[in-house]
Amino acid sequence: MKTLTTLILSGLLLSTPASAGVLEDKNCGSCHRLKAEETEKGFTGPDLHYAGNKFQPEWLKHFLNNPEVIRPAGFVTDPGFLPKTDLPPHISSSKEDANALAQELMDLKISAPTPVTSEPLSKGLRARIKYQFERTFGCISCHQSLNLAGKIRGGISGPSLVNAGNRLQADWVADWLKAPETYTAKRRMPRYKMEPDTLDQFTRFLMTLKKENIK
Amino acid sequence: MIINRKFLLTRIILLTTLVTACGQSEQATPAAKPPTQQEVAEVTQQTPQPKPVQVTEDTRQTYQWYCSQCHGIKGKGDGINAKLLTVPPRNHTKAAYLETRTDEQLFEAIKFGGLSVGRAPCMPAWEHTLEEDAIHSLVRYIRELCDCEAL
Structure with a gap:
């Protein structure tokens, strides 16, 4: 009983600043x-x-x-x-x-994105998507990422994606690429209309970008 | 990839016809010639062309919001990403190069990206972000920046 009272009291104390x-x-x-x-x-x-x-x-x-x-x-x-x-x-x-x-x-959520797989990509597929990241969609012009040799490359007007795989949720990445207006009315990033397969592979590629892979 | 290329080619061909048609329509109301079924399908997805295209405050803001990230606030090709790109962004104040490009080439570079006109892939495609009207007015704005027209 004493423990319970202490727990409740400490809970109350802790929640005082958290009430706001x-x-x-x-x-x-x-x-x-x-x-x-x-x-x-x-x-x-x-x-x-x-x-x-x-x-x-x-x-x-x-x-x-x-x-x-x-x-x-x-x-x-x-x-x-x-x-x-x-x-x-x-x-x-x-x-x-x-x-x-x-x-x-x-706790701050505004959507319930469709769950996607964040399964790692094969080496070949990773190279292909990296090519698209740089050349087809031009993402690298504004976002830093890691090249296949683990070196940081890219522009800085967009957020760095060097650690995207540790920072972001795969479901959100896919949803952002699919329907960015859900989150922000106006972005500085081009709107893309990717095929579902490309979107899936792109998301998985971004999730492979992790700080520990910097060489 | 092959499908994409085919799709792109079809769009470029259709676009060229559309741009030509637009240029002609400046003199009079659009021609009454009935379009083919294919044209109808494509045209319904396009936004109406502005006549004539003007640079407005919106155009400048669009340039500042999107383009200046790489091309710089004054269009000198010195945006914050410029030094980090493998191919430097175009300096829009240099007439020497820009007068060698037609308005259609500039339009396509913005709409479909640098690769579509044989230039750098660093320039992404804005086809799903900007309306065609906005792209046309950006082309006019670039002409204003370089103080030049296509030769």
Whole structure:
């Protein structure tokens, strides 16, 4: 009984700051869109109102504690987006805060994308999709990724995809490529209409891009 | 890939006919000649052509929003991605090259991507992002930037 009371009390204590939400406490909404109904505010950070659809929780926890630069030029809705380069990394949170923030972020969902397979690609198929990534769709012009030799290549106006396989959920990647307007009204990325097979292979290719493969 | 190429070729051929038709329609109302079944199928998917094409505030904003990522805010080919590309983005203020390109070639480069006109694949296809009207006005804007016309 005593243990139960302690648990309830500690739960209450813990939930006091969380009642408003850690995201609110940390004022995340001053840079990030946290609600679907917020629009046209010129947010300087990426939209997070669908963070639960987009990110892998383990990556979020790690990133919030050990931030790295994913968008050196900032986020596309930032009014100062284009002239900027070499932005500093996101502020770092303690491990506890990072975990709490990640947990709240994972609750922010706006869709239920169709589950896709993130099965690794064969070497041959990977080479083929990499070719399409660079030449057919021109993704590399705006996104950094890893070439077959594990070297970082590509533009920086879009988010880096070097660690996409650890950062993003495969279902979301496929849904974003298929129907980006579900998430953002206006993007700076071209809209593609991929054949279902290409979309599937493309998603799987992006999920092979992981930081640990940098050579 | 083969299917894609075939599809692209068909579209380019159809597009060329459409562009030509559009140029003629500047003088009078569109010709009353009944189109073939194939043309009807394709035409219904196309947006109406602007007459005449103008550079508007929307055009400039479109250029700033999408194109300047690589081509730069002033179109000098010095966008933030420029130095990271294997082939440098076109400098739209240089008449020496741009006057050697026709408006149709510029239109196709934007709509179907660099490869479609034998240029770099770094330039993606904007066919599913921008309406044809917007692409035509971007071509006019590039002409404004280079202060040149096709020779």
